[in-house]
Amino acid sequence: MKLSEKRNSNFTPHPETDGPIKAVLVDVTELKKRTTQYGDKDEFRLVFETECMDEENDRRFCIWSRGYTPSLNEKAALRKDLKKMMGRELTQLELDEFDLEGLIGHGVKLIIQHEHKDDKTYANISFMAPDKEKALKPSGKYIRVRDRDTDAPTEQTESKAEASGWESVIVHVGKYKGKKLGEVDEVGAGSLISNWLPKAKAGGKAEDAALVAALTELADILGGDDY
Numbered sequence: 001m002k003l004s005e006k007r008n009s010n011f012t013p014h015p016e017t018d019g020p021i022k023a024v025l026v027d028v029t030e031l032k033k034r035t036t037q038y039g040d041k042d043e044f045r046l047v048f049e050t051e052c053m054d055e056e057n058d059r060r061f062c063i064w065s066r067g068y069t070p071s072l073n074e075k076a077a078l079r080k081d082l083k084k085m086m087g088r089e090l091t092q093l094e095l096d097e098f099d100l101e102g103l104i105g106h107g108v109k110l111i112i113q114h115e116h117k118d119d120k121t122y123a124n125i126s127f128m129a130p131d132k133e134k135a136l137k138p139s140g141k142y143i144r145v146r147d148r149d150t151d152a153p154t155e156q157t158e159s160k161a162e163a164s165g166w167e168s169v170i171v172h173v174g175k176y177k178g179k180k181l182g183e184v185d186e187v188g189a190g191s192l193i194s195n196w197l198p199k200a201k202a203g204g205k206a207e208d209a210a211l212v213a214a215l216t217e218l219a220d221i222l223g224g225d226d227y
Helices: 077-086 092-096 156-163 186-203 206-222
Strands: 021-028 032-036 039-043 046-054 059-064 107-117 120-130
Touching: 046 107, 077 120, 077 206, 186 206
Parallel strands: none
Antiparallel strands: 021 046, 021 107, 032 039, 046 059, 107 120
16 A cells, blocks of 8 residues: 655644544555654554535545554553444454454544644544444545555545654653653653553543653554553
8 A cells, every 4th residue: 555645735634523523434544664763563544534524625524543553452552442432342252353344334423632733733533432323324435545546645634644643742741851752762651651651541631631642652552561
């Protein structure tokens, strides 16, 4: 799978929501190798089409998840988000072999929040749960990444997802305060994950949200079982 690195200055992020909105899973992207300071990692993303209309383009908005490593260990970000999407823990049979393609068309409720960095606005998923009412159906206008012309630019929302990675989040606590998380060495990152992250998750403070999300993603990349 080939992905474009082009950025579109006219990109309109998914609108921020006041509460949960209906959405449906429309894509599971192929694995893409991502180079980090901790080595090369394979990641993929989930793509959701929401009920919010992009009137300018006569289609629904889509939003891309954070990047996931293909792991179902108990601390992996993918397993945690699958539990949120399905409203339950995975069965042992599912843990032995889980077919993500089988979730295409699965209805969920999402809350979208905006993050402002470098004079740009990015949309992120801050809440995810199964839609237990009449689920949203795909509109049919979204084309899966694997089915597109590989020479054509990818979705603007994918560029957004790549641009809002954990590396650029500023650490606001401890000895690394003021540094981007991507500039913190593995020992320091591991310390933040082990010592600060559990307390911050329990505290639920708004000012900690960005770093909590970034460290959670990084823990998955590093192999969550070690932290």
